[in-house]
Amino acid sequence: xxxxxxxxxxxxxxxxxxxxxxxxxxxxxxxxxxxxxxxxxxxxxxxxxxxxxxxxxxxxxxxxxxxxxxxxxxxxxxxxxxxxxxxxxxxxxxxxxxxxxxxxxxxx
Numbered sequence: 001x002x003x004x005x006x007x008x009x010x011x012x013x014x015x016x017x018x019x020x021x022x023x024x025x026x027x028x029x030x031x032x033x034x035x036x037x038x039x040x041x042x043x044x045x046x047x048x049x050x051x052x053x054x055x056x057x058x059x060x061x062x063x064x065x066x067x068x069x070x071x072x073x074x075x076x077x078x079x080x081x082x083x084x085x086x087x088x089x090x091x092x093x094x095x096x097x098x099x100x101x102x103x104x105x106x107x108x
Contacts, residue, residue: 002085003104008040018085022054040099056084063092063099
């Protein structure tokens with residue numbers, strides 16, 4: 001299982017998880033009930049319910065680099081370009097824009 005904290009403007013907005021069933025994104029309770037809460041994407045509006053899908057949500061997939069930058073990431077970290085969650089974790093800690101993805105290390 002792979003997990004990541006999703007930050008919006010340096011505030012923890014939620015948790016993204018990849019497991020055998022697919023992907024889950026859950027907004028953080030403290031974040032969603034804060035006065036300044038806003039959705040990280042139009043496709044992931046604020047909700048107390050978890051979002052689930054078999055494929056990586058298009059918003060997160062869009063953060064993964066493309067073209068020559070993807071080739072560099074793939075070669076540098078030896079990550080298959082089809083492993084979108086691993087690429088997201090490796091490349092999107094300091095994205096251009098308001099969102100950042102920080103891996104949660106789990107003991108297996």
